Amino acid sequence: MGDLFDTGTETDAKPEAEADRHRPLADRLRPQSLAEVIGQQQVLGPDAPLGVMLASGSLSSLIFWGPPGVGKTTIARLLADESDLHFVQISAIFTGVPDLKKVFEAAKIRRQNGQGTLLFVDEIHRFNKAQQDGFLPHMEDGTILLVGATTENPSFELNAAVLSRAQVMVLERLGKADLEALTKRAEAELGQDLPLLPPARSALQDMADGDGRALLNLIEQVAAWKVDADLDTDALSTRLMRRATKYDKSGEEHYNLISALHKSVRGSDPDAALYWFARMLTGGEDPRYLARRITRMAVEDIGLADPQAQTHCLHAWEVYERLGSPEGELALAQAVVYLALAPKSNGAYVGYKAAMRLAKKSGSEPPPKHILNAPTSLMKEQGYGAGYDYDHDAEDGFSGQNYFPDGMERPELYQPVERGFERELKKRLDYFAKLRAQRNAD
Incomplete structure (x- = not known):
């Protein structure tokens, strides 16, 4: 074996060179x-x-x-x-x-x-x-x-x-410049330019989806074609199957893409939201999962700024169930656009989380006795219901009584924003706060 490598003759080298030409391009360019x-x-x-x-x-x-x-x-x-x-x-x-x-x-x-x-x-x-x-x-x-x-x-x-x-x-997927550099290196190794027009060359690199090994395999196929003229994008697409998009419905890519969709909706960008929605569908995502997550976006990020958003999502979900795929996905796409363009508020969401924290902190504090029912005489003797003001009998239908536990400082949990329907809710909240202050001062 030492003689073979150390003193190989010209005859010995030919089979070696022939074998090298038959090695996969990806291996030769390592x-x-x-x-x-x-x-x-x-x-x-x-x-x-x-x-x-x-x-x-x-x-x-x-x-x-x-x-x-x-x-x-x-x-x-x-x-x-x-x-x-x-x-x-x-x-x-x-x-x-x-x-x-x-x-x-x-x-x-x-x-x-x-x-x-x-x-x-x-x-x-x-x-x-x-x-x-x-x-x-x-x-x-x-x-x-x-x-x-x-x-x-x-x-x-x-x-x-x-x-x-x-x-x-x-390590990151290869960018456009990296893929072009790899293409040129492959052409030098093959001793020929690819028979592709510039748009088709770019399309070939797109088919690799950032995977250098996949690109070299595609280049090897294209280089073997016998053609009379450089091919355009349509001709390339006819001869080659596009590489399947990388997407794992239970892995990292799944969570990355749903995060991108959610944040695009929150950022009021319907074009980006539709893109990530389509990316998940083409990756094989279950439309029912998307319907559930879209509805959650309505609850979390639109909230009471547009109370119709939740209804719109639920109707889109129902339409999908009635129509099935692929027609039903259009209803979900419309819901995505609606949410992206809807006024945004997380006021109720933030208020709910604050209420949960306060509830855990306050423990078992009982309600004030004046808002407790007193169905028995013993409970009446204990002061249950005593001093309760029936709001419908009060001026403006508002008594201004305290409904928090005795001794608890009144918190401000729900703080509506000045957007969409919550503008109206903020007016109502401010109105009741003013009345409450007046009632307590009297």
């Missing part, structure tokens, strides 16, 4: 140094966390959190090269406890022989708590330097003990 990595400068730059670690020679255990195809595995491998560590890669999907024990034993032997081990664990969030705990002693005694990769939020999926011993590095 960076050979961190300087060749496209994107992720927020962690790899000279003043970024990894750049500083490498410059100081103090690499610590890491967790790479980011979407697929952004370089997690590649960066881990290059870190091992630049730190002179033996690189070991495992996947949490295919690795059990016996396999982990073998990995740790081999790393101990390597350490005794003077070489460290960088253990790269792909999909590390798939290990259970006990398996994750198994890494701790080997991280602490220096047997391994752990680099875990996950597409899920580490705060939710990884043990606190592991997170306390590792730094989380957030």
